[in-house]
Amino acid sequence: MNKLFKGAALGLAVMCSAPAFSATVINGAGASFPYPVYAKWAEQYNKETGVELNYQAIGSGGGIKQIKAKTVDFGASDAPLDKSELDEFGMVQFPAVMGSIVPVVNLQGIGPDEMRLSGEALADIYLGKIKTWNDPALKALNPSLDLPDMPIYTVHRSDGSGTSYNFTDYLSRVSSDWKNNVGVGKEVAWPQDANQLGGKGNAGIANFVKRTPGAIGYVEYAYAHTNNLSYTQMKNKAGEFVSPTMESFQAAAANADWAHAPGFKLILNDQPGAESWPMTAATFILMYKEQANPETAKEVLKFFDWAYEKGDGLAKELEYVPMPDSVVEMVENTWHNQIKSTSGEVLFK
Amino acid sequence: MMKATIVTAPTSTNGDAVFQRICRASAFLIGILMLGIMLSLIMGAWPALQHFGFEFFTSAQWNPVTEEFGALNALYGTIISSVIAVALALPISIGIAVFLSELCPQNWSRPIYIGIELLAAVPSIIYGMWGLFVFAPWFSQGFQLWAGQHLAGLPLIGGMFQGPPMGVGLLTAGIILAFMILPILTSLIKEALSTLPNVLREASYGIGATQFEVIVHVLLPAIKGPIFGALILALGRALGETMAITFVIGGAQSISSSLFMPATSIAATIAEQFNEATGALQISSLIGLGLVLFMITFIVMGVARILLRRSAQQ
Numbered sequence: 001m002n003k004l005f006k007g008a009a010l011g012l013a014v015m016c017s018a019p020a021f022s023a024t025v026i027n028g029a030g031a032s033f034p035y036p037v038y039a040k041w042a043e044q045y046n047k048e049t050g051v052e053l054n055y056q057a058i059g060s061g062g063g064i065k066q067i068k069a070k071t072v073d074f075g076a077s078d079a080p081l082d083k084s085e086l087d088e089f090g091m092v093q094f095p096a097v098m099g100s101i102v103p104v105v106n107l108q109g110i111g112p113d114e115m116r117l118s119g120e121a122l123a124d125i126y127l128g129k130i131k132t133w134n135d136p137a138l139k140a141l142n143p144s145l146d147l148p149d150m151p152i153y154t155v156h157r158s159d160g161s162g163t164s165y166n167f168t169d170y171l172s173r174v175s176s177d178w179k180n181n182v183g184v185g186k187e188v189a190w191p192q193d194a195n196q197l198g199g200k201g202n203a204g205i206a207n208f209v210k211r212t213p214g215a216i217g218y219v220e221y222a223y224a225h226t227n228n229l230s231y232t233q234m235k236n237k238a239g240e241f242v243s244p245t246m247e248s249f250q251a252a253a254a255n256a257d258w259a260h261a262p263g264f265k266l267i268l269n270d271q272p273g274a275e276s277w278p279m280t281a282a283t284f285i286l287m288y289k290e291q292a293n294p295e296t297a298k299e300v301l302k303f304f305d306w307a308y309e310k311g312d313g314l315a316k317e318l319e320y321v322p323m324p325d326s327v328v329e330m331v332e333n334t335w336h337n338q339i340k341s342t343s344g345e346v347l348f349k
Numbered sequence: 350m351m352k353a354t355i356v357t358a359p360t361s362t363n364g365d366a367v368f369q370r371i372c373r374a375s376a377f378l379i380g381i382l383m384l385g386i387m388l389s390l391i392m393g394a395w396p397a398l399q400h401f402g403f404e405f406f407t408s409a410q411w412n413p414v415t416e417e418f419g420a421l422n423a424l425y426g427t428i429i430s431s432v433i434a435v436a437l438a439l440p441i442s443i444g445i446a447v448f449l450s451e452l453c454p455q456n457w458s459r460p461i462y463i464g465i466e467l468l469a470a471v472p473s474i475i476y477g478m479w480g481l482f483v484f485a486p487w488f489s490q491g492f493q494l495w496a497g498q499h500l501a502g503l504p505l506i507g508g509m510f511q512g513p514p515m516g517v518g519l520l521t522a523g524i525i526l527a528f529m530i531l532p533i534l535t536s537l538i539k540e541a542l543s544t545l546p547n548v549l550r551e552a553s554y555g556i557g558a559t560q561f562e563v564i565v566h567v568l569l570p571a572i573k574g575p576i577f578g579a580l581i582l583a584l585g586r587a588l589g590e591t592m593a594i595t596f597v598i599g600g601a602q603s604i605s606s607s608l609f610m611p612a613t614s615i616a617a618t619i620a621e622q623f624n625e626a627t628g629a630l631q632i633s634s635l636i637g638l639g640l641v642l643f644m645i646t647f648i649v650m651g652v653a654r655i656l657l658r659r660s661a662q663q
Contacts, residue, residue, distance in 0.1 A: 059624030061626050062625075153515065158595075189411065196601050196603070197515055204596075211485075211489075211516065
């Protein structure tokens with residue numbers, strides 16, 4: 001008995017003192033879309049500094065709930081919060097990295113980057129107004145392609161997702177019909193006039209599009225790329241046809257007016273500029289302005305500072321778009337000016 | 350230390366009392382758990398129920414943008430896919446059970462039965478992936494194309510087979526569910542057959558009945574009650590199945606008369622939307638869906654009990 005007690009006491013002592021030996025851990029939770037790049041950054045950062053990042057990809061909704069409950073050091077969300085909501089909870093929001101959404105089609109003989117679409121046409125397809133591939137509107141966009149007389153199957157995300165949020169946001173910007181009848185959301189009531197099919201996750205959409213002749217879907221660029229899907233060109237706000245490339249994604253980010261977006265609430269869809277890809281979206285980080293635990297908050301800011309500075313290569317490897325330097329500067333200014341300890345100490349210098 | 354000596358003392362009766370209490374507490378725990386789950390579901394769903402009233406159960410609207418939520422789409426998909434599953438799986442499993450216990454040589458029966466048991470051990474997500482990547486493409490190119498040409502024009506049932514051959518949808522979900530409930534149905538029916546006294550078989554053969562007559566007119570009627578019980582258990586499993594259905598049902602909030610069209614089920618809707626649901630009303634509506642599923646399962650089990658008791662009395 002005595003021996004057992006001693007053993008238990010020893011065990012308890014070891015358990016209690018363990019955190020003192022281990023490295024600093026920062027906790028975050030939220031969006032699953034940026035998870036691959038956060039994980040990659042965390043791995044590299046851990047090698048360089050010993051600081052561990054524990055990121056749970058539980059979804060944007062979950063991330064917002066967790067940060068509001070103060071169970072994590074930062075929350076992550078694909079859809080930015082309104083300035084008013086940020087103020088209500090005393091939070092700051094900043095973009096961490098960007099990704100792009102591309103339409104993908106399955107039509108015999110049409111390979112990646114061959115078909116051209118416009119925002120209006122895309123909205124009409126998902127509204128069920130354009131029902132066949134040889135519709136005059138599509139023919140007018142693609143005079144050189146031989147489009148078949150085939151019904152269009154529209155594939156959408158059946159699970160709630162930031163990708164759908166950004167996609168429906170784009171359609172709302174370019175089509176008033178979409179804006180008035182469907183709206184913007186992580187899930188929406190997809191118009192039943194079109195042949196709607198719901199796939200779970202990017203992989204679900206990719207799978208359905210690959211398999212169903214005549215299907216069109218929308219996925220993150222990385223998925224289209226790795227699954228060898230036939231992505232299309234898009235007509236952008238300037239009226240130019242652009243291909244989804246790292247350059248056109250970065251052009252969209254660079255041409256965006258971050259300086260006049262309160263709380264960095266800026267969706268990068270339909271940005272000006274002849275080179276800009278029209279469906280580009282940032283994913284956001286949420287933190288409290290007043291930090292009860294300044295040491296951890298410092299580590300969080302250091303991590304994202306490192307990611308902005310040294311994480312570009314890793315992000316591009318995974319087909320994410322790094323934030324332009326001008327935006328990083330604005331973000332770091334915000335950190336400096338707004339994130340403080342309870343005693344008012346500036347946490348990022 | 351003290352307790353240990355008391356428990357092992359052969360003369361004391363305290364041990365029995367303690368043991369009885371522990372067992373009773375365990376039994377009560379189930380009741381408390383059920384009640385707790387029920388209560389928390391009702392509490393969670395309350396804002397939605399209050400907001401939409403009874404319409405929550407009858408409305409086919411599910412629009413997160415305008416915050417209008419109704420359970421009918423999901424309810425329809427859940428019930429139809431489960432009914433398809435049971436209707437498909439029952440004849441097959443009766444066939445397997447009869448073959449195993451009455452017709453096949455003893456040394457074959459065991460490996461076949463182990464195979465069926467193994468089917469039951471396959472995690473449901475594997476069925477989902479298999480359904481999506483293997484079964485659905487084959488189904489869309491095979492049966493659905495054929496049905497579109499030959500069945501869709503028929504009166505009455507034609508409407509069930511209309512629509513594009515997408516491979517996923519209500520019928521696919523029902524078929525995958527049928528695979529999933531096959532093992533439990535088969536093993537329960539086989540067990541029931543094996544409990545029948547041999548006298549019954551010997552007597553039937555004795556009066557000159559053929560094998561077919563013995564099985565169809567004597568053995569199967571004798572296990573009507575257990576077959577029905579097995580059916581309900583399988584239905585219970587089919588109703589609540591989540592992952593496999595989420596993969597193959599097509600994820601569309603709509604009701605269509607065609608079995609080829611994508612639909613959704615209660616469990617699939619919850620699984621797909623709960624993570625990203627931010628609005629209080631949407632979360633509450635999703636919990637409300639959970640409550641609906643809970644109640645259906647409850648009613649199904651209740652009805653089964655009543656019917657089983659009646660058949661036992663006869």
